[in-house]
Structures are given as C-alpha cells and as structure tokens.
Amino acid sequence: MEKNRLEAFSDGVLAIIITIMVLELKVPQGLGASDVAALKPLLPVFLTYVLSFIYLGIYWNNHHHLVKAANKVNAAMMWANLHLLFWLSLFPFVTGWMGENHFTTAPTALYGAVMLMAATAYFILQNIVIAQHGRDSKLAASIGRDLKGKLSPILYAVATATAFFRPWISCCLYVLVALMWLIPDRRIERALD
Amino acid sequence: MEKNRLEAFSDGVLAIIITIMVLELKVPQGLGASDVAALKPLLPVFLTYVLSFIYLGIYWNNHHHLVKAANKVNAAMMWANLHLLFWLSLFPFVTGWMGENHFTTAPTALYGAVMLMAATAYFILQNIVIAQHGRDSKLAASIGRDLKGKLSPILYAVATATAFFRPWISCCLYVLVALMWLIPDRRIERALD
Amino acid sequence: MEKNRLEAFSDGVLAIIITIMVLELKVPQGLGASDVAALKPLLPVFLTYVLSFIYLGIYWNNHHHLVKAANKVNAAMMWANLHLLFWLSLFPFVTGWMGENHFTTAPTALYGAVMLMAATAYFILQNIVIAQHGRDSKLAASIGRDLKGKLSPILYAVATATAFFRPWISCCLYVLVALMWLIPDRRIERALD
Amino acid sequence: MEKNRLEAFSDGVLAIIITIMVLELKVPQGLGASDVAALKPLLPVFLTYVLSFIYLGIYWNNHHHLVKAANKVNAAMMWANLHLLFWLSLFPFVTGWMGENHFTTAPTALYGAVMLMAATAYFILQNIVIAQHGRDSKLAASIGRDLKGKLSPILYAVATATAFFRPWISCCLYVLVALMWLIPDRRIERALD
Numbered sequence: 001m002e003k004n005r006l007e008a009f010s011d012g013v014l015a016i017i018i019t020i021m022v023l024e025l026k027v028p029q030g031l032g033a034s035d036v037a038a039l040k041p042l043l044p045v046f047l048t049y050v051l052s053f054i055y056l057g058i059y060w061n062n063h064h065h066l067v068k069a070a071n072k073v074n075a076a077m078m079w080a081n082l083h084l085l086f087w088l089s090l091f092p093f094v095t096g097w098m099g100e101n102h103f104t105t106a107p108t109a110l111y112g113a114v115m116l117m118a119a120t121a122y123f124i125l126q127n128i129v130i131a132q133h134g135r136d137s138k139l140a141a142s143i144g145r146d147l148k149g150k151l152s153p154i155l156y157a158v159a160t161a162t163a164f165f166r167p168w169i170s171c172c173l174y175v176l177v178a179l180m181w182l183i184p185d186r187r188i189e190r191a192l193d
Numbered sequence: 194m195e196k197n198r199l200e201a202f203s204d205g206v207l208a209i210i211i212t213i214m215v216l217e218l219k220v221p222q223g224l225g226a227s228d229v230a231a232l233k234p235l236l237p238v239f240l241t242y243v244l245s246f247i248y249l250g251i252y253w254n255n256h257h258h259l260v261k262a263a264n265k266v267n268a269a270m271m272w273a274n275l276h277l278l279f280w281l282s283l284f285p286f287v288t289g290w291m292g293e294n295h296f297t298t299a300p301t302a303l304y305g306a307v308m309l310m311a312a313t314a315y316f317i318l319q320n321i322v323i324a325q326h327g328r329d330s331k332l333a334a335s336i337g338r339d340l341k342g343k344l345s346p347i348l349y350a351v352a353t354a355t356a357f358f359r360p361w362i363s364c365c366l367y368v369l370v371a372l373m374w375l376i377p378d379r380r381i382e383r384a385l386d
Numbered sequence: 387m388e389k390n391r392l393e394a395f396s397d398g399v400l401a402i403i404i405t406i407m408v409l410e411l412k413v414p415q416g417l418g419a420s421d422v423a424a425l426k427p428l429l430p431v432f433l434t435y436v437l438s439f440i441y442l443g444i445y446w447n448n449h450h451h452l453v454k455a456a457n458k459v460n461a462a463m464m465w466a467n468l469h470l471l472f473w474l475s476l477f478p479f480v481t482g483w484m485g486e487n488h489f490t491t492a493p494t495a496l497y498g499a500v501m502l503m504a505a506t507a508y509f510i511l512q513n514i515v516i517a518q519h520g521r522d523s524k525l526a527a528s529i530g531r532d533l534k535g536k537l538s539p540i541l542y543a544v545a546t547a548t549a550f551f552r553p554w555i556s557c558c559l560y561v562l563v564a565l566m567w568l569i570p571d572r573r574i575e576r577a578l579d
Numbered sequence: 580m581e582k583n584r585l586e587a588f589s590d591g592v593l594a595i596i597i598t599i600m601v602l603e604l605k606v607p608q609g610l611g612a613s614d615v616a617a618l619k620p621l622l623p624v625f626l627t628y629v630l631s632f633i634y635l636g637i638y639w640n641n642h643h644h645l646v647k648a649a650n651k652v653n654a655a656m657m658w659a660n661l662h663l664l665f666w667l668s669l670f671p672f673v674t675g676w677m678g679e680n681h682f683t684t685a686p687t688a689l690y691g692a693v694m695l696m697a698a699t700a701y702f703i704l705q706n707i708v709i710a711q712h713g714r715d716s717k718l719a720a721s722i723g724r725d726l727k728g729k730l731s732p733i734l735y736a737v738a739t740a741t742a743f744f745r746p747w748i749s750c751c752l753y754v755l756v757a758l759m760w761l762i763p764d765r766r767i768e769r770a771l772d
Contacts (some may be wrong), residue, residue: 220486
C-alpha cells in the first residue's frame, strides 16, 4: 500500500510536469496572430516539447518498472524519488528556455546539465532498489552492466560541453539518447517473470 | 496492477489537460474589466472550451472502456497510450488559438489536424488492444466495423480542408463529430457482459 | 473498479481546480512589489479564493459520500459527473473575475450564476444515484427532503439578482450558503451504517 | 477505501502545488534572454523553490505516515486535512514573492507566517488522528513529546519576527527547520511495527 502511494504521487507529479510543459507553447497574440506565419517562431518550442515529452515518457516507463521491482518503500527510497522528481520538475523551464532561444549556447548547455542531474538521480534511486534485493539478486543481474544507464550521463556531459561551441551537436546527442531509450527497459520485466 | 498505473497516469494527464484548457479563459484586465461587455470577446473562447471539454470527456470515456478490456499492459500499449496523450496535450493550445481568433482559417484548420492525429492515435491504441484478444475475439466482434471510429478521421480531414475557404463548415463538422460520439461506446461494455 | 476510476478522475480534476485557482493570486511585480502595501489589492482576491476553496471542499466532501453510495457506474452517471466537473472548472475564472474587480455587479452576478449551474449539476448527479437505488431505498430516505440541496440554488438565484443593485448582499448570501454546508452531509453516511 | 480517496486527493493537491511552484521560475524574455546572465535574477527564486520543495516533500512524507496510522476517516479529519491543504496551497505565492524580492522584509515575514499556519494545521490534523487512537495508545506514545512538531512553529514565529530587522536570520531559521525535519518521521512507523 505504501508503494501505491509513492507511485500515485510520482504519477501525479509526472503527469503535471508533462502537461504544464505545453504551456510554454503560448497562443500567438496581437497582429497576425491567426496567420500560419505566427506558428513559425513556435516551431523550435514545439520540437523541444516533443523531445522533453519523450524523455518524460521514458522516465515514467522505467520508473514504473523500477518501483514495481522494489520490495518495500523506505525513507531512503522516498527521498531519492523526491530528488528525481525535483530535477524532472525543472524540465518545463529548461525546455522553454532552449526552445524560445532557438538552441543557443547557454540554454542548450543548461538543458544538458539538468538531464545529467535527472539521470544521476535515477541512478541513485535504482541503486537503492538494487541494494534492497542484494547485489547477487535476479534484479541486479537483469540490470547487469546497465550500459544505457551509464552511457546517458556521459552523453549528457558531452552535450553540455559541445553546447559552448556547436549547440547543434548537443541537440543531436539529446535526440540520440532519447532514441536509445525508446526501446523500453525490458530487462527488469524479464527477470521478474 | 500495471493496468491501474497506466489508467492512473492517463487520468492524471487528462484531468490536467481538461483543467488547464480553462486557463485560456483569461480574467479581463484593465479599464471596463468588470463590465458584462468584457465577456463578449471571451464568448468564442468559451464555446471552443465547451467543445474541447466534450471531446476530452468522450476520449476519457472510451479510453476507460478500452483499457478495461485490455488483458495486459505491454510496451507497445504504453507507448501507443503516451502517443495519444501527446496529441491530446495539444488541445489547450489549438483550443486557445481557434477561440481567440474567432474561427479564422489557420487556427480552424490546425484544430482539425490535431483532432485527426488524436483520432489516429486512438485508433492505433485500439488495434493494439484488439490484437491482444485476437481478430476473432468477442472484443473485435463488438467493435465490429467501428463506423464512428472510421468516420471521425474522415470528417476531421474534410473539416481541415474546408477551413481554407469556409471555416464555419469546419466548426459545424467538429460539433457534428462530438454529437456523434456523445452516445457512449457501449459496444465493448456489452461484449464483456 | 469502474467506480474507482470515476473517483480518481474527479479527484484529479477537483485537486487541479482547487490549486490553479491560487494562480489568480499573482505575485506583485514592479516598483514597491515587496511592500506590505502591495498585498492590499490582493485582499479581495484572497477572500474570494478562501470562499471558493471552501465551496470546492464541500463539493469534494459530498461527492465523496454520493459516489460511495452509488451501486454502479453507468453512462448517465459518467456524463452527469463530467457535467458537474465542467461547471466546477469555471470556478477559477469567476473567482478571479469577482476578486479582481472588488465585488462589482457583473462579476458578482456571474459568480452566482456559475454556483447555480454547479448546484444544479450536482442535483442531477444525485438524482441519478438515487434512481439506481429506487425512490423507496434507504439512500432516498436518508437524503430525504434535501432542504440544503433545494435551498442553495434558490439562494444562488437570489444572490445573482441582488448583485444588480446591492452586490454586498450577494456576497453575504454566498458566505451563508458556504456556512450552511460546512456541516458535512452525514445523512448518506448514517443510512449506509 | 475512504482513506484511499483522502490520500489520493491530498497527493493530487500536493503534486500540483509542488509542480506549479516551478512556474514562478519564469523563462527569461526579451533582449539577452539566452545569456547566462539572464539566469542571475532567477537564482533567489530557484533557491526559494528548492527550500519550498523540501518543505512540501517533508509534509508529504509525514502526512503519508500520519494518514496511514489513522483508523478511519471522519468529517473532522477531512476538514482538518483540507485546512492543511489550504495553507500549503499558498506556498507557490509566498515562495514566488520571497524569491522575486530577494528576501526583503515583508515577503520573508509572510513566508514565515504561512509556514506557521501550515505547521499549526498539521498539528491539528495530528491531534485528531491521536484522539481516534486514544491518549494512551501506541501512536500517542510514539509521537511522544513531539519536540520537532512543537519547536517548528516557535521557530517560524521567531523567523517572522526577525524578518522585520534581519531577514537573513529568518532565512537561516527556515533552512534550519527544513534540515531538522529531513530526517523522516520514523516514530509512527516504529510504533506500528
């Protein structure tokens, strides 16, 4: 029952984050607000929204499998979960900032930095759940070397760095990480069966 | 249990979409903000809100029946569901844009295009659930020819096209589709009994 | 299980309505934004927020008891519930309009009109639940003459009318109805025991 | 089941409060909006957001344990819970006001006052739950002298007062209370085992 409430709260926060992110797509105002041309400046905002939506979908998906695998909710897990939600809650801000400034240096770097922090927070949460099962458990075995989980933070760090001279490389890296994760995390699922 | 979380997350996202849509009804500001006249420019926004509210109510209703009929939640279903939620999340934007510009061409066409994408996403999700049951199952039989489900995208496409010369025809079509669906989808319900 | 989802969706919508209403309390901006004086124009907005918060609390409370008493969720109940949520979703708008215009005629009248519609929507939902149990059921008996439920719409209608010459009388009536309902609806609870 | 709905509603409201608070972190607009310098004025808003996020995390955590310990949901508990949610719903406003005005007197004092009201509301809710169990129950014993629960309101009151001459002392006190509570409330958990 405790687990249910952790899931429900996380689902609530994720659902709200994913939805308020769309508020950055502001309805055009003023002269020419009803022309197709009024949508043009919104295109980068829209593309960033699509990217962040996919990221949050991936987090929700993996979070779902991870929490399902947890034995029990303890204080460490609750705080590790809130820590993850904190970094995810900054997605609408960095999404809006990057989208509205058409992928310039500072916003693109900050986007990567927040992605890096969120990935780190997820990594901590995952380790707490693994520790509950023990290092020799089926769960630990199924997550295994966790290649994707270890590669993502590295790619985010690289993308944050490349933003200072070639922001478009950073954007490609963000899309790459998203594509890499779109294949859902079946490892845990398999181990539990 | 997995299904519960998919439902809870979808309910959360739908509840938020339906509610933030009302934020486009902006409280009048400045001189004469307290006059009845200040509500007049809000009337088309309000009418569009009513229309989109009914659409989302229909989606929630049908989604409810569809997920209830699903045997198991798998990765394909999760992503098809997120895909549907993505298009639904654009409702507040297109609702605001169409309402604030009094049903002019571009906003009215975009409204139809997003409706079309949402209907397509629902169709994909429905097919994934049917595939779980098999083409000869009771569920497949009960959905049958799915006349309404096939007619809606056609009407949305027509409405998107008519928006370029007679936007009011598009609006009539949107209302027509809504009325057509207001009779809730009892086919699945019946088959399960 | 169906009932759970109706409750979860209604809870979600109510939770969001109650929370976005607070967004009308806008953080003061510009010169003197950090003075106590900057809060003064927010006072009527705050008071209206308190009033609407109490109203929504009452609706949540009574809705909770009513749905608990329902035998089964059918299509009529789902749409009656969405109809109620629609009128409740207009609370943030009418609350903001009345609060920001210091209880002038038009906003105060509209507040009453929306309250009247919400009360009517609740009345319809209640009758659908009673009809499930039958007119001679314990539930019907426990709701009985439903004095408060019948008095409230009348008081809202009167308040809407008085707003046209003495808005402060309307405000008193809104407070009166809230106080009248603050005593939670134990009738249904009693009957079920 | 009643308890589930109280939890679900509270979780919903808390999830929304925690998430809309981030809307005060407004995406920089205008000239130089994409410079790192544009983030500088956002720093105090960000720090206040972190502080309030931690507070809400603590409330969610303790609320979770408290409601779990409750035997039954009655009208008094429902209203005490709504009363707590009311004060928590003002967190986004006071967080934004304090952050945007760089910890000046009035906003810093109001922050403390709202914290004090929320702490008081929690105290009332806790006493209602204890009363259900009886003064000699395990639960009452486990909460015991409730040092943290009694110290917090005193520190908030002191911080509200110090804001009038040294706002930075108030800020230190707010951080102190947060740190004091970060160690989760295991007392109730222990007693139930």
